[in-house]
Amino acid sequence: MSELMNEIEGIYAVWLREAKIYVREKERLISSVISPLLWIFAFGAGVGSTVNVIDGYSYQVFIYPGIAVMAVLFTSLFYGIYIIWDRKLDFLKEVLVAPVSRASVFAGKMLGGATDAMVQVIFLLIIGLFINVPLTPLVVIKAFLMLLLISIAMVSIGLVIGANLNSPEGFSLVINFVMWPMFFFSGALFPVGNLPSWLERATYVNPLTYGVDALRGIILGINHFPVYYDAAIMLLFALLAMAAGVLSFRRM
Amino acid sequence: MVIKTEGLTKKYGKITAVEGLNLEVEEGEIFGLLGPNGAGKTTLISMLCTILKPTSGRAWVNGFDVLKESGKVRKSIGIVFQAPSVDDLLTGRENLAMHNLLFGVPRGIRKQRIDEVLSIVNLEKRADDLVNTYSGGMRRRLELARGIMHHPKILFLDEPTLGLDPQTREHIWAYISDLAEKECMTVMLTTHYMEEAEQLCDRVAIIDYGKIVALDSPQTLKNKIAGDVVKIKQKVRDVETIKKLEYVKNVQEKDGLLYISIKNASKHLQDLLVHTGPIDFVEVRSGTLNDVFLYYTGREIRESEGEGGFWERVMKR
Ligand SMILES: Nc1ncnc2c1ncn2[C@@H]1O[C@H](COP(=O)(O)OP(=O)(O)OP(=O)(O)O)[C@@H](O)[C@H]1O
Ligand SMILES: [Mg+2]
Numbered sequence: 001m002s003e004l005m006n007e008i009e010g011i012y013a014v015w016l017r018e019a020k021i022y023v024r025e026k027e028r029l030i031s032s033v034i035s036p037l038l039w040i041f042a043f044g045a046g047v048g049s050t051v052n053v054i055d056g057y058s059y060q061v062f063i064y065p066g067i068a069v070m071a072v073l074f075t076s077l078f079y080g081i082y083i084i085w086d087r088k089l090d091f092l093k094e095v096l097v098a099p100v101s102r103a104s105v106f107a108g109k110m111l112g113g114a115t116d117a118m119v120q121v122i123f124l125l126i127i128g129l130f131i132n133v134p135l136t137p138l139v140v141i142k143a144f145l146m147l148l149l150i151s152i153a154m155v156s157i158g159l160v161i162g163a164n165l166n167s168p169e170g171f172s173l174v175i176n177f178v179m180w181p182m183f184f185f186s187g188a189l190f191p192v193g194n195l196p197s198w199l200e201r202a203t204y205v206n207p208l209t210y211g212v213d214a215l216r217g218i219i220l221g222i223n224h225f226p227v228y229y230d231a232a233i234m235l236l237f238a239l240l241a242m243a244a245g246v247l248s249f250r251r252m
Numbered sequence: 253m254v255i256k257t258e259g260l261t262k263k264y265g266k267i268t269a270v271e272g273l274n275l276e277v278e279e280g281e282i283f284g285l286l287g288p289n290g291a292g293k294t295t296l297i298s299m300l301c302t303i304l305k306p307t308s309g310r311a312w313v314n315g316f317d318v319l320k321e322s323g324k325v326r327k328s329i330g331i332v333f334q335a336p337s338v339d340d341l342l343t344g345r346e347n348l349a350m351h352n353l354l355f356g357v358p359r360g361i362r363k364q365r366i367d368e369v370l371s372i373v374n375l376e377k378r379a380d381d382l383v384n385t386y387s388g389g390m391r392r393r394l395e396l397a398r399g400i401m402h403h404p405k406i407l408f409l410d411e412p413t414l415g416l417d418p419q420t421r422e423h424i425w426a427y428i429s430d431l432a433e434k435e436c437m438t439v440m441l442t443t444h445y446m447e448e449a450e451q452l453c454d455r456v457a458i459i460d461y462g463k464i465v466a467l468d469s470p471q472t473l474k475n476k477i478a479g480d481v482v483k484i485k486q487k488v489r490d491v492e493t494i495k496k497l498e499y500v501k502n503v504q505e506k507d508g509l510l511y512i513s514i515k516n517a518s519k520h521l522q523d524l525l526v527h528t529g530p531i532d533f534v535e536v537r538s539g540t541l542n543d544v545f546l547y548y549t550g551r552e553i554r555e556s557e558g559e560g561g562f563w564e565r566v567m568k569r
Contacts, residue, residue, distance in 0.1 A: 006356045013353035021341045024382075090337040094398075097303055098354035099327040 010100030014108025015115070022116050032120040036071045040064065040127060054191060055222050062222075064133050065215040066188030068124050068143070069150060072117045073208065076151045077179050079113035080158025081171045087252075088168075102249040106159065110245065113155035114148060121147045133219060142218045149234050150211040156241035163248035186212045191222075207237040254279045254406055254438045255300065259309035262295050262462075269295040271462035272309065277440060277455075282432055284453035284470075285442040286541060288549070292462040293442040294334050297408050300440070301331050314405055330355075330404030332395050334411050334442075340384040344375055344394050347383065348401060355402040369397035372427050374420065389416050396424060400431060407431075409441035413448060421445075425452050446541045456541065458548055465548040470541055477502060477544045480517035482524060484510050485533040493527055500524075504546055511546065513539060 022028055040060065054062045086092040095105055121144060128135050135143075157178065165171050185199070186208040195203065203209045214230035217223030223230070255277035262270040270292040277283045285293045298304035300313055302322040311318045314328035338347050345366060352362045370376045373393035383391060392415055399407060407428075413421040429452060431437050443449055449456050450470045458466040458473075466473060479501060485508060494512060495503050499520045502513040514520050517536050525531070 002356075009353045009356070013350045016353075017339065017342065017350055020346065021339075024341050090333065090335045091339050093303065093333055093335075093337045094339075094351070095354065097301055097326060097329075097331055098351075099323060099356065100354060101323070 007100055007104045010098065010104040011108040011111070014095060014105055015111045018109065018112025019115055022112070022119075028116065029119075032075065032116065033123050035074070036067060036120060036124050037127065039067045039070065040124075040131065043067070055220070057220060057222075060131060061133050062220070063189055064128060064131070065143075065219050066186075066212055068121065068128075068147060069186070069208065069212050069215055070183055070188055071120050071124060072147050072151045073154050073179065073183060075117045075120055076113055076154035077158040077161075077175055079116060079155050080160070080162030080175070081168055083109065083159055083162035084165060084168050084171055087166075092252075096252065102252070103246045106242075106245050106249040109159055110152065110155050110242065113158065114151045117151040117155065118144075118148060121151075135219070139219055143215060146211070146214050146218060146231065146234075149231070149238055150208070153207070153211075153234065153238035153241045156238065156245040160241065160244045160248045163245070163252050182206055182208045185209070187224075188212050207234065210234050210237075253277070253312070254281075254315075255283075255311075255313055255440065257300075257309065257311040260296070260299060260306055260311050261308045262292070262299060262304065263307045268462050270299070270306075273462070273464065275457065275464065277438060279438055280432060280436045281454045282429070282439040282441070282452055284449040284456040285440065285459055286444075286446075286449050286456050286545065287442075287459040288444075291459045293459060294410055295462075296459075297331070297410050297440065297442065301329055301408055302326055327356075328405045329408060330399045330402060330406070331408040332399035332410060332412050334414070336391050336395065338383050338391055338394050338398070341382060343380050343382055344370070344386070345379040347394060348398055351398045351401060357402050365401050369401045372400075372423070373397045374423070389420065392416055393420060393424075400427070403431070403435055404437065406438045406440070409439065411442055411444065413443075413445065421448070428452065449541055458541075458545055460549045466544065473541065473544045474539050477513060477539070477547045479513055479515045479539050481537055481539050481543050482512045482514060482517060482521065483533075483535040483537075484512065484528055484531050486510065486528055487530040487532060490529065494524070497524065497527060502547055504550070506546070506550075509533075511543065513543060513547070 043063070053059070083092070125135065125140055125143070158175070161174050161178070162171060165174065185202045185206045187203055210225065210230040210233040213223050213225055214227050214234065217227040217230065253276050255275065257273050257275045260270060260273040260275075261268065273296065285296065287293055295304065299306050300311055300318060302318050302325050305319065313325045316324040316328070318325050339350070342350065348366045348369065349362070352365065357365060367376075370379050373396055375390065375393055375397065378386065378390065383394065386394065392413075396412055399409065409428075413424055416424070425448065428439060432439050441452070453470060455468060456470050456473065457464045468476070491503055491505065491510065494500055494510070499515045500512055501515065504511040512524065514524065521536060525534070
């Protein structure tokens with residue numbers, strides 16, 4: 001019992017540190033607000049003026065779920081780079097030598113990253129209200145949970161990469177090869193149904209496709225697969241990513 | 253035996269940082285590791301506190317195998333790393349609070365412990381400032397406070413007082429001795445400061461190129477090798493005559509100077525100077541661990557510096 005309490009306090013300690021630093025590093029907070037704004041207004045409005053209305057929604061509203069997923073994807077994956085800095089500057093040694101399991105250290109970091117991403121999600125949901133995205137309270141809750149699940153999966157992937165690399169430059173390189181294909185082949189910017197068939201197949205092996213599909217289903221009622229099916233696949237993917245994360249932290 | 257190693261070895265590619273080390277440290281002992289830069293002190297401590305895997309050999313800390321029971325080892329120890337590891341963007345107090353949570357200090361005594369260690373290192377006034385506003389020495393003090401806060405059974409200190417002013421250093425020595433005695437805590441520390449080793453340590457291991465070259469109490473080591481040291485510069489070099497004198501224990505030559513260890517300078521100096529012939533320079537002092545080190549390794553420990561990285565690493569994220 002006290003063992004369990006120790007682990008929980010360990011998770012809390014690691015998370016609390018991440019949360020405090022997130023709030024104190026103003027650049028991190030500011031970029032969380034600015035970047036989704038840019039995407040929705042610059043991209044959504046710009047490209048949207050050349051694209052027809054899709055399924056009865058303006059392009060800006062149509063890509064809103066995709067932008068939300070993208071914001072979570074970027075923030076979450078890039079969070080893994082902090083673990084490299086922590087290691088470089090030895091902040092992590094104190095945690096690694098503490099009598100808490102590596103699974104707990106991972107959980108604390110993972111929740112820290114998810115917290116960053118979810119603060120951004122809150123801003124996004126508020127923006128959504130102003131651009132006529134049909135958000136009811138129930139939709140907001142469902143969307144929030146779905147994005148949390150996506151964030152947990154992606155933070156875990158970022159941490160796996162961060163834990164296995166030693167340089168921030170290496171991290172940026174690897175993350176670009178993970179992030180952009182995942183984003184482009186997820187249907188975030190266009191409906192999957194309209195794609196050539198080889199591309200369509202590429203989207204089906206991409207876990208993020210199911211995240212985007214679920215969110216579009218939840219918010220706009222446009223989905224390719226049943227939402228529970230999307231959510232189940234995302235959950236499975238998140239579990240695998242977390243397991244890989246714990247293993248990577250054990251080897252660190 | 254609180255710490256025990258058997259043939260403990262760590263290799264980094266071609267470099268052997270620690271080589272077949274056999275060591276036993278008793279409970280309640282303050283044990284010093286003395287050696288020049290790159291001797292393998294940090295590597296040894298890192299293996300003992302489970303953050304580095306040995307290439308071969310075994311080690312037990314508090315009776316637990318560092319490889320197979322690393323969790324239990326980590327529950328028994330506290331460590332102050334050579335390189336700073338306090339969190340810049342947290343306040344001093346927040347750093348300590350985080351440590352309390354991570355090391356399972358009972359809830360009821362957390363606040364009291366924080367106040368206690370803050371007062372020992374004299375940081376009460378700055379406790380609520382962010383660490384990135386601290387001076388290098390203040391950070392070091394915070395790390396020390398953190399390392400001792402959970403009253404570990406075994407405390408590892410890697411150059412604990414590097415960069416501290418003399419007053420704080422003595423303060424900390426006193427506290428460590430006191431804690432070791434009261435809580436029967438075992439301390440293993442590395443240092444470049446001879447006085448630190450002499451004042452604080454029950455036993456000292458002199459380590460060079462990953463191997464122990466001498467191990468005993470500072471007093472015994474000094475008596476065996478050093479006694480008093482006469483440093484002279486002869487006009488005509490003649491080491492052999494001096495070596496033959498019965499009260500001379502050891503003669504080392506370095507940079508054209510002779511370091512002559514003799515049993516009792518006040519008794520034998522006059523006679524010694526008769527045998528040395530004309531000289532350009534003479535200096536007499538009582539022997540130190542540095543002379544012991546010189547004897548075993550042919551080099552001096554650079555007293556004033558540690559790993560160059562310390563100050564460079566004190567930087568902002
Ligand atoms: N990560 C590493 N990779 C390669 N070599 C290393 C690594 N860490 C240490 N070494 C080498 O191992 C040897 C011992 O280093 P260590 O840090 O243990 O010395 P030390 O006795 O603590 O020295 P100092 O007094 O400077 O702190 C050195 O030759 C060093 O170059
Ligand atoms: Mg060292």
